[in-house]
Amino acid sequence: MYFDHFSKKNIAALYEAYEEELRNNNLVDFDNILIKACELFRKKKDVLAHIKAVLVDEYQDTNIIQYDLIKLITKNQFTDKTVTIVGDPDQSIFGWRSAEPKNFYKMYDDYLDTRSINMEQNYRSTKAILDAALHVIKQDDTRIDKALYTNNPVGIPITILSTRNEDTQAEFVAKEIKKVIKYSKGLLSFKDFAVLMRMNSTSLKFESTFRNRIINVPKRGIGEVTVKKIAVLHETHPGESMLETLHSIGEGRGSFNNGVRQKIRGLAMICEDVKTMIKQKIEISEILEFIISATDYKAYLKDEHYKDHEARYSNLGELISLSKEEHHVGDDDPIMSQSQTQQSQNVNPNNSDVADIEVDAEDEDDDEADRSKDIPDFTADDIVPDFTMDTRSDEEVDLTDVSEQQRKESFHFTQNPGQGESSTAPEAAEVPETPKEDSDEYDTPVEEKDYIVEFLEYCSLSAHQKEQEEAEGGKVTISTMHSSKGLEWPCVFIATCNEGSIPCFMSSDTLEEGRLLYVAMTRSQFFLYCMCPEERTSWGSYHVETRTRFFNDMKRKFYQSIPPEWDNETRAMLAATLDKPAPPDDDQLVTKKVNGKQPFGYSTQYADSASQGFYSQSQGRQYQSQPSPSSSRRTFNHPVGFVSASTLKDPRPSKRAKSKYTAPKKVKKDTAVKAEPTNHPPVKQEAKVKHEPMD
Ligand SMILES: Nc1ncnc2c1ncn2[C@@H]1O[C@H](COP(=O)(O)OP(=O)(O)OP(=O)(O)O)[C@@H](O)[C@H]1O
Numbered sequence: 001m002y003f004d005h006f007s008k009k010n011i012a013a014l015y016e017a018y019e020e021e022l023r024n025n026n027l028v029d030f031d032n033i034l035i036k037a038c039e040l041f042r043k044k045k046d047v048l049a050h051i052k053a054v055l056v057d058e059y060q061d062t063n064i065i066q067y068d069l070i071k072l073i074t075k076n077q078f079t080d081k082t083v084t085i086v087g088d089p090d091q092s093i094f095g096w097r098s099a100e101p102k103n104f105y106k107m108y109d110d111y112l113d114t115r116s117i118n119m120e121q122n123y124r125s126t127k128a129i130l131d132a133a134l135h136v137i138k139q140d141d142t143r144i145d146k147a148l149y150t151n152n153p154v155g156i157p158i159t160i161l162s163t164r165n166e167d168t169q170a171e172f173v174a175k176e177i178k179k180v181i182k183y184s185k186g187l188l189s190f191k192d193f194a195v196l197m198r199m200n201s202t203s204l205k206f207e208s209t210f211r212n213r214i215i216n217v218p219k220r221g222i223g224e225v226t227v228k229k230i231a232v233l234h235e236t237h238p239g240e241s242m243l244e245t246l247h248s249i250g251e252g253r254g255s256f257n258n259g260v261r262q263k264i265r266g267l268a269m270i271c272e273d274v275k276t277m278i279k280q281k282i283e284i285s286e287i288l289e290f291i292i293s294a295t296d297y298k299a300y301l302k303d304e305h306y307k308d309h310e311a312r313y314s315n316l317g318e319l320i321s322l323s324k325e326e327h328h329v330g331d332d333d334p335i336m337s338q339s340q341t342q343q344s345q346n347v348n349p350n351n352s353d354v355a356d357i358e359v360d361a362e363d364e365d366d367d368e369a370d371r372s373k374d375i376p377d378f379t380a381d382d383i384v385p386d387f388t389m390d391t392r393s394d395e396e397v398d399l400t401d402v403s404e405q406q407r408k409e410s411f412h413f414t415q416n417p418g419q420g421e422s423s424t425a426p427e428a429a430e431v432p433e434t435p436k437e438d439s440d441e442y443d444t445p446v447e448e449k450d451y452i453v454e455f456l457e458y459c460s461l462s463a464h465q466k467e468q469e470e471a472e473g474g475k476v477t478i479s480t481m482h483s484s485k486g487l488e489w490p491c492v493f494i495a496t497c498n499e500g501s502i503p504c505f506m507s508s509d510t511l512e513e514g515r516l517l518y519v520a521m522t523r524s525q526f527f528l529y530c531m532c533p534e535e536r537t538s539w540g541s542y543h544v545e546t547r548t549r550f551f552n553d554m555k556r557k558f559y560q561s562i563p564p565e566w567d568n569e570t571r572a573m574l575a576a577t578l579d580k581p582a583p584p585d586d587d588q589l590v591t592k593k594v595n596g597k598q599p600f601g602y603s604t605q606y607a608d609s610a611s612q613g614f615y616s617q618s619q620g621r622q623y624q625s626q627p628s629p630s631s632s633r634r635t636f637n638h639p640v641g642f643v644s645a646s647t648l649k650d651p652r653p654s655k656r657a658k659s660k661y662t663a664p665k666k667v668k669k670d671t672a673v674k675a676e677p678t679n680h681p682p683v684k685q686e687a688k689v690k691h692e693p694m695d
Pocket residue numbers: 088091122123124485486487488522
């Protein structure tokens with residue numbers, strides 16, 4: 001309806017106005033970059049004279065104008081140069097932004113001596129993942145078949161797992177990530193996991209669940225880039241305090257988007273409030289409490305320090321208690337002296353950035369393997385089956401020593417004469433004077449804020465964020481399928497593999513949706529989980545969901561409907577796939593079988609001759625696809641919220657599926673990667689087309 005009213009005429013007028021605005025501001029958008037480059041290369045061919053060769057990657061995503069650009073650069077009297085293009089028609093996923101798979105065939109017309117080289121070896125994924133992904137992509141019967149193979153380990157079948165709804169899906173993923181890290185014994189950390197989804201909106205559930213469970217979410221605050229921009233602005237205005245810079249940004253200085261500007265404005269307001277509190281000699285404990293609350297520091301700790309946020313938060317409590325205690329500053333106190341020296345030499349109290357205060361709870365010197373032990377076990381409400389893996393005591397972060405140490409070394413305060421017991425103001429010599437009413441608050445003498453500055457300075461044991469992240473194994477990636485293109489992770493979860501989501505109800509090109517799922521699946525190196533919630537809520541109402549058609553008729557040996565089981569062989573295969581040394585075998589790591597069957601649905605016969613065993617380059621060790629001798633049998637009980645995918649053909653079509661996807665089989669002529677009737681040789685996977693200079 002909206003579009004009906006918005007006639008083509010209006011759109012044309014709007015576009016003209018948009019172009020005018022770009023011109024007035026001396027700007028070009030991405031499309032214009034291409035258009036203007038083509039214009040330039042047509043008019044001034046000699047600007048291309050220095051180009052010797054052209055290499056185009058992700059060729060399957062080029063559109064018509066990009067193809068013209070390639071031609072302009074490579075085929076004129078100045079630049080009749082070699083061009084090499086690399087692309088995979090099966091990964092053509094940008095049809096909606098005019099990518100043109102037919103560009104592959106155009107190449108043969110325009111470059112007559114084109115040679116193509118098929119690159120069919122996959123170095124990334126296990127054979128099990130490739131098999132499942134090929135099942136999906138092969139449903140496009142218009143595509144050119146290719147003979148993909150890998151010398152990687154067979155691996156384990158992919159997991160296609162039903163969950164009750166999207167909440168339990170996110171819960172499962174959060175817990176499974178922790179479990180896999182734990183069982184991998186140092187092979188994997190958070191950075192090795194990705195959750196991929198068709199639509200951005202799906203990420204919200206994961207973000208909130210990860211906040212609670214893994215405490216690992218994309219940054220929403222003021223990031224590193226913004227901090228750098230603020231610093232540059234500050235430096236270009238000598239004599240201005242940092243707080244003044246923040247205020248000026250809040251009022252519109254510099255190029256920040258509205259969201260960031262608002263955050264900076266908020267930060268400046270917090271600083272102002274703190275200054276006022278200091279002036280009013282408010283107790284440090286109260287100021288601290290205010291800062292913690294105003295900066296939502298608790299949430300920050302949860303986000304950034306998944307492992308020990310509670311311990312860190314209680315450490316802040318310690319700090320507040322400490323600030324309420326009665327202490328005396330000794331002149332010969334080495335800590336005090338050092339602190340004073342630093343302060344008088346270096347510290348401009350006006351620059352103290354309250355938002356950067358970070359209280360570190362412990363030394364992070366434990367290695368990766370030890371860290372994995374720190375991951376808490378699942379709680380009673382776990383939806384993950386009860387694995388028999390040894391759950392040896394997960395070390396809680398012990399703050400006792402830290403707190404004690406901190407207490408010993410802490411900055412000492414004395415009770416402010418005339419104030420109550422809870423007063424935290426320093427002794428008389430260090431009591432800040434109340435600034436004169438008319439004094440410039442930014443010029444407040446250093447001495448006046450000694451007690452605050454020193455206290456904050458001393459207590460701020462901040463670690464560089466990047467080092468911190470590195471120490472904690474990075475972050476789980478949450479990404480759309482489109483954005484995952486070209487990337488890879490040892491463990492990938494694909495969320496909401498349901499009809500309506502993939503293929504997406506908004507897409508008219510089902511084949512492209514299949515390719516998109518193929519791209520997502522082939523991002524994984526070893527573990528691949530395809531999650532299928534049975535119910536979803538959209539716009540306030542429930543829908544029964546159907547698993548995506550792309551999994552229909554998948555061979556049973558290609559997938560399992562329970563989470564992967566772990567044994568030493570799995571871990572050895574994981575290590576071999578990642579080309580890492582395998583951790584020593586662990587008798588506690590139990591192979592589990594479902595009803596006595598082969599745990600993964602893959603029999604040893606499944607492995608082809610090339611992969612009957614597999615070889616770890618790193619260890620020079622030959623592994624066989626045989627069950628571990630230490631394996632024991634186990635039957636799974638599926639707990640609440642966890643539903644076994646007993647069959648991939650869900651007999652119940654969802655309401656949405658019914659309405660949107662009653663006749664999905666027809667291939668739209670203009671959207672498939674269908675070959676034009678042509679005499680050209682077929683293009684296969686990763687076709688490299690090379691054009692030698694023509695005579
Ligand atoms: N010759 C090789 N030997 C060993 N490993 C390789 C080789 N070529 C590529 N790899 C590894 O295989 C993985 C995939 O490689 P790369 O990203 O170049 O492939 P790609 O074809 O661009 O993948 P995609 O298009 O699916 O994203 C990477 O981990 C890379 O290091």
